[in-house]
Amino acid sequence: MLKITIDGHTTEVEEGTTILEAARKIGGEIVPPTMCYYSKLKGSGGKCRTCLVKVSKGSENDPRPMPKLVASCSTPVQDGMEVQNITSPEVLETRKAIVEFLLINHPLDCPVCDQAGECDLQDLSYAHGVDTSRFEEQKREFDVIDIGANIKLHMNRCILCYRCVYTVNQITNGRIHGVLYRGDASEISTFIQNAIENDFSGNVIDVCPVGALTDKTFRFKNRVWFLKTMDIHRNCPTCAGRAVAWMNGNEIYRVTGRKDEFGEVEEFICNECRFAKKDVNDWIIEGPRKIKRTSIISVNHYEKLKQGAIINPVDKKIEKPSEI
Amino acid sequence: MGRKILLDKIHIPDIQTFKVYKDNGGYASVEKALKKMTSAEVIEEVKKSGLRGRGGAGFPTGMKWSFLDTKSSNPRYLVCNADESEPGTFKDRYLIDNIPHLLIEGLIVSSYALGANTTFIYVRGEFKQQIGILNRAIREAHENGFLGKNILGTSYSLDIHVQAGGGAYICGEETALLESLEGKRGNPRLKPPFPAVKGLYGCPTVVNNVETLAAVVPIINLGGDEYAKIGIGRSTGTKLISACGHINKPGVYEIEMGITVEEFLNSEEYCGGVRNNKNIKALIPGGSSVPILPAHLITTTAANTPRLMSYESLSEGGFATGSMLGSGGFIVFDEDACIVRNTWNFSRFYHHESCGQCSPCREGTGWLEKILHRIEHGTGKLSDIDLLDSVAKKIEGNTICPLGDAAAWPVSSAIRHFRHEFEFHVQNADIVKDIKHGSLSKYLKKNFSLNSIY
Numbered sequence A: 001m002l003k004i005t006i007d008g009h010t011t012e013v014e015e016g017t018t019i020l021e022a023a024r025k026i027g028g029e030i031v032p033p034t035m036c037y038y039s040k041l042k043g044s045g046g047k048c049r050t051c052l053v054k055v056s057k058g059s060e061n062d063p064r065p066m067p068k069l070v071a072s073c074s075t076p077v078q079d080g081m082e083v084q085n086i087t088s089p090e091v092l093e094t095r096k097a098i099v100e101f102l103l104i105n106h107p108l109d110c111p112v113c114d115q116a117g118e119c120d121l122q123d124l125s126y127a128h129g130v131d132t133s134r135f136e137e138q139k140r141e142f143d144v145i146d147i148g149a150n151i152k153l154h155m156n157r158c159i160l161c162y163r164c165v166y167t168v169n170q171i172t173n174g175r176i177h178g179v180l181y182r183g184d185a186s187e188i189s190t191f192i193q194n195a196i197e198n199d200f201s202g203n204v205i206d207v208c209p210v211g212a213l214t215d216k217t218f219r220f221k222n223r224v225w226f227l228k229t230m231d232i233h234r235n236c237p238t239c240a241g242r243a244v245a246w247m248n249g250n251e252i253y254r255v256t257g258r259k260d261e262f263g264e265v266e267e268f269i270c271n272e273c274r275f276a277k278k279d280v281n282d283w284i285i286e287g288p289r290k291i292k293r294t295s296i297i298s299v300n301h302y303e304k305l306k307q308g309a310i311i312n313p314v315d316k317k318i319e320k321p322s323e324i
Numbered sequence B: 001m002g003r004k005i006l007l008d009k010i011h012i013p014d015i016q017t018f019k020v021y022k023d024n025g026g027y028a029s030v031e032k033a034l035k036k037m038t039s040a041e042v043i044e045e046v047k048k049s050g051l052r053g054r055g056g057a058g059f060p061t062g063m064k065w066s067f068l069d070t071k072s073s074n075p076r077y078l079v080c081n082a083d084e085s086e087p088g089t090f091k092d093r094y095l096i097d098n099i100p101h102l103l104i105e106g107l108i109v110s111s112y113a114l115g116a117n118t119t120f121i122y123v124r125g126e127f128k129q130q131i132g133i134l135n136r137a138i139r140e141a142h143e144n145g146f147l148g149k150n151i152l153g154t155s156y157s158l159d160i161h162v163q164a165g166g167g168a169y170i171c172g173e174e175t176a177l178l179e180s181l182e183g184k185r186g187n188p189r190l191k192p193p194f195p196a197v198k199g200l201y202g203c204p205t206v207v208n209n210v211e212t213l214a215a216v217v218p219i220i221n222l223g224g225d226e227y228a229k230i231g232i233g234r235s236t237g238t239k240l241i242s243a244c245g246h247i248n249k250p251g252v253y254e255i256e257m258g259i260t261v262e263e264f265l266n267s268e269e270y271c272g273g274v275r276n277n278k279n280i281k282a283l284i285p286g287g288s289s290v291p292i293l294p295a296h297l298i299t300t301t302a303a304n305t306p307r308l309m310s311y312e313s314l315s316e317g318g319f320a321t322g323s324m325l326g327s328g329g330f331i332v333f334d335e336d337a338c339i340v341r342n343t344w345n346f347s348r349f350y351h352h353e354s355c356g357q358c359s360p361c362r363e364g365t366g367w368l369e370k371i372l373h374r375i376e377h378g379t380g381k382l383s384d385i386d387l388l389d390s391v392a393k394k395i396e397g398n399t400i401c402p403l404g405d406a407a408a409w410p411v412s413s414a415i416r417h418f419r420h421e422f423e424f425h426v427q428n429a430d431i432v433k434d435i436k437h438g439s440l441s442k443y444l445k446k447n448f449s450l451n452s453i454y
């Protein structure tokens, strides 16, 4: 076992564990945010750089600090390592820069985006972003396209985390979905706009941290924070059949995988469960599901404003409702 | 005349052919290594020589070779990096054009040292002619028993394959090169694991530059100790420098490391001084990725000692007052050159060549380019200069591969040393706007949108 200390919390992990997984083991505030790493997808991580941390002591054998910030999701723990995340101003400053980079070409169209309320980029910007932009240029623009009968791709919103690419490569049977072009002209696409037709293709929606891949059967139907979440299951011949229903009254608006506290699905579900079973009678309802993530759905993350309250644009203080 | 050990024979007519090359002492190092030395002894000589990688980073080659995982039961590979695409660098192409068998000879000896039986040369896609030259040289070596099964009657066998790249600068980065060689998209890999442990097809692999591998030939012929006497300090041996820009005699020169920058720039043997009797304004000593040096820091360092053509001397003073030897692309700017325009040009290159995998580089290179475009075309603001510097600093050190750094350094250093030129562009927008930009003007009329790669 290897000993590692992150922001003063010490734990022991097995050889080969990454700093991020060690931090998740400790839990709480010190877990670095992730936008591209996904523990269920082999090879994912290292790309978005939001999980950068500072290694202030390399290991017991070589105590020198690492010269650069490292991606915690893809750096293995060394015995005796000491890591700073939220205790390092440098890390927080860099994280702010990463959020800025992720947002400069992002359309900021949350008001019309289905992901709003459960979006990792929204949460990340809320925690580490600033409320003005230094970017004055034209943002890059792409057309909205369909990939398959039930999936919409809004490339403008994509942060190129490659999660969907790994998903399609690993849980479906073909390299039909990938990245075209390079640099900031890169785009996610299926092979010449081919549909990804596979029983499990819908999972790309769940792994997408932003609103780039959305469920067409749910598109513009409702806001996630107006819906009740229920753990449901059914006897499915294709997948394990364990899912979450997003309901209003007796109506199922959409079905997704069950996500853990880090926003990762516990099990991938099949397209039949996701897109076709929208009747309560198709499912056995287990009971309410608590959304553990710090999103708008799990109340009190965003500051609640009293009705009519306004935020002073200068000092950012919340002002009382005005008299008029 | 400086000592030449790589390009000493290129004046011999038809040295590109196997016969002439062999008759002039070529392939002696193969005979020596394969028949009289063990592979460990070859590695030992390379270690003793102090040879450092000529691809840009200057990592000691002997040490890199000794990292190769020899316990693995997988095959080992040597890959020669001939993707040369860095603006200002054109030495590998020159070597392949003029003396291709030197590279093949170096490859045979190096592959023998590393225990590799299959070796690849990854050549930049645009180098069609050089691909032909290499294939011909390999065929000739094959026909004469220097490649194939049981070379020179020994138990050692080797095949060399030439693979053309698709024309992406990023495929010169060693792990992107390996991805591309495997037939995938050329995205750099996360390190660790390093190629020495998990490289091509997951097997232990060494990636070296063309010039590095060619230098193995004189090292074996002379002996490592003798090679180490050439040069200065930890910069041993000779280095190919591709000189370009506003000089009288652009071209590729082999220098003994340690000659002064002054001599290289002004002597008739090398660059022959700045063109049209003008003064020098700036120098980029190691290809587009390294920091730019202003006139007063070119021939002397900040400590007022003569600046030498060596790894150490060129980087003396760190980034504040120094630069890097890099890949040896020596780019000279005369007093009339526009630093802003040049910086914009480089930024455009890095923006175009970023693989787009990690967010700071993907988004940052484009942002830098757009701000520089604004300043260069007379619509910049004074605050843009600090913004540029801030964006560059946020890319630097936070990316997967060094391309991010390479995009940031030229910008930071240009602002550090030539802030007044940026300010001039902002404050004299009307003048700047009216300057005709030659062949580039046609691009400027286009809608400035990113999806159109220009």
Ligand SMILES: Cc1cc2nc3c(=O)[nH]c(=O)nc-3n(C[C@H](O)[C@H](O)[C@H](O)COP(=O)(O)O)c2cc1C
Pocket: B052, B053, B054, B055, B056, B057, B058, B059, B061, B064, B081, B082, B083, B084, B085, B086, B169, B170, B171, B172, B173, B174, B175, B207, B208, B209, B210, B212, B213, B401, B402, B403, B406
């Ligand atoms: C963006 C980028 C481009 C590179 N291009 C080249 C190249 O064209 N040729 C080369 O030899 N090395 C290039 N390198 C350096 C290689 O990654 C690697 O360090 C080198 O091939 C190692 O060989 P050496 O030890 O012999 O120098 C590049 C590196 C980066 C980050």
Ligand code: SF4
Pocket: A157, A158, A159, A160, A161, A162, A163, A164, A165, A188, A204, A207, A208, A209, A210, A212, A213
């Ligand atoms: S579409 Fe979504 S999952 Fe795919 S790369 Fe873009 S942000 Fe990531």
Ligand code: SF4
Pocket: B170, B187, B188, B353, B354, B355, B356, B357, B358, B359, B361, B362, B399, B400, B401, B402, B403, B404, B405
């Ligand atoms: S630094 Fe740039 S080129 Fe290198 S991996 Fe990241 S995006 Fe790709």
Ligand code: FES
Pocket: A033, A034, A035, A036, A037, A045, A046, A047, A048, A049, A050, A051, A052, A071, A072, A073, A074
């Ligand atoms: S989560 Fe580690 S780099 Fe994206």
